[in-house]
Amino acid sequence: xxxxxxxxxxxxRMRRKLTxxxxxxxxxxxxxxxxxxxxxxxxxxxxxxxYIARVTITGLIRGDDERVRQLDRLAxxxxxxAVIVHVDSPGGTTAGSEQLFDALGRVRAxxxxxxxxDSLAASGAYITALAGDYIVAKQTSLVGSVGVLFEYPNFAExxxxxxxxxxxxxxxxxKAAPNGFEPTSAEARAAIQAxxxxxxxxxKGLVQDRRRLSDQELAAVDDGRVFTGHQGIGLxxxxxxxxxxxxxxxxxxxxxxxxxxxxxxxxxxxxxxxxPFLHAAAVALLNAAGFDGLARRFESLTGVGAxxxxxxxxxxxxxxxxxxx
Numbered sequence: 096x097x098x099x100x101x102x103x104x105x106x107x108r109m110r111r112k113l114t115x116x117x118x119x120x121x122x123x124x125x126x127x128x129x130x131x132x133x134x135x136x137x138x139x140x141x142x143x144x145x146y147i148a149r150v151t152i153t154g155l156i157r158g159d160d161e162r163v164r165q166l167d168r169l170a171x172x173x174x175x176x177a178v179i180v181h182v183d184s185p186g187g188t189t190a191g192s193e194q195l196f197d198a199l200g201r202v203r204a205x206x207x208x209x210x211x212x213d214s215l216a217a218s219g220a221y222i223t224a225l226a227g228d229y230i231v232a233k234q235t236s237l238v239g240s241v242g243v244l245f246e247y248p249n250f251a252e253x254x255x256x257x258x259x260x261x262x263x264x265x266x267x268x269x270k271a272a273p274n275g276f277e278p279t280s281a282e283a284r285a286a287i288q289a290x291x292x293x294x295x296x297x298x299k300g301l302v303q304d305r306r307r308l309s310d311q312e313l314a315a316v317d318d319g320r321v322f323t324g325h326q327g328i329g330l331x332x333x334x335x336x337x338x339x340x341x342x343x344x345x346x347x348x349x350x351x352x353x354x355x356x357x358x359x360x361x362x363x364x365x366x367x368x369x370x371p372f373l374h375a376a377a378v379a380l381l382n383a384a385g386f387d388g389l390a391r392r393f394e395s396l397t398g399v400g401a402x403x404x405x406x407x408x409x410x411x412x413x414x415x416x417x418x419x420x
Contacts, residue, residue: 148175148361156187166198177207186218199226207350209342225305230333232324242319243294
């Protein structure tokens with residue numbers, strides 16, 4: 096009986112210790128998440144006084160609903176008095192670029208927007224740049240590449256040499272064409288070309304409208320080439336050579352936005368996305384505290400650390416050095 100009593104006391108003592116450390120772990124987790132949210136809110140301009148928001152667009156552009164929601168919140172912000180959009184991208188999908196242009200357009204409808212081209216704003220990224228009221232670029236920045244691209248591999252000759260034939264049964268000749276396993280028919284090529292030219296006409300119309308170009312001026316820049324910022328001035332693709340300070344000077348002179356306002360980064364992704372180590376720590380703490388289910392739920396909600404697949408289906412407004420050959 097004495098041994099049983101001792102075991103019971105030990106179990107109760109261990110249970111109390113376990114409960115204590117669970118509470119400590121949860122408290123640390125709450126404090127860490129609170130600190131991250133507060134820091135992110137500060138960087139995004141959610142707290143504090145009036146400011147100028149700095150939005151950065153880099154890498155390949157594709158559809159992103161979360162980015163649209165973030166930009167819509169920025170458009171409705173009473174504290175963000177203006178927006179400076181930094182662009183450094185070769186473009187991406189035509190539809191994704193259009194989505195981003197439209198979202199920035201809703202921001203522009205409510206507050207001044209200036210685009211600063213850092214190194215590259217080509218194809219779909221130039222569509223993004225067009226969303227600004229004013230475009231600034233460096234002398235050696237690359238801009239333009241007005242055009243639309245559709246690429247696909249064709250293995251027909253290789254398969255023929257290997258003695259492999261891919262059979263297909265279609266409802267019509269143009270279904271799933273081109274497919275890369277057979278020579279592209281004239282009809283399929285013509286259908287794809289019609290799609291490309293329709294999107295190309297939309298792109299050219301956007302450039303002509305936003306940059307106020309005559310037909311002759313548009314013809315000088317719509318052949319898919321990229322131009323330096325220095326060339327872009329004469330071609331009216333950009334407004335001025337400069338950087339973020341140039342953008343701020345324009346906002347002060349033309350939109351009466353005080354140069355005393357701080358410029359704050361406004362992130363277009365989840366608030367924990369740029370702090371994966373804190374995300375991992377939060378999950379580890381939840382697991383250590385015995386809340387495995389809550390840890391899995393937290394991980395699924397944040398999605399941080401997951402490998403994102405790069406999917407560029409559809410027409411591309413994308414510049415590559417090989418395009419100029």
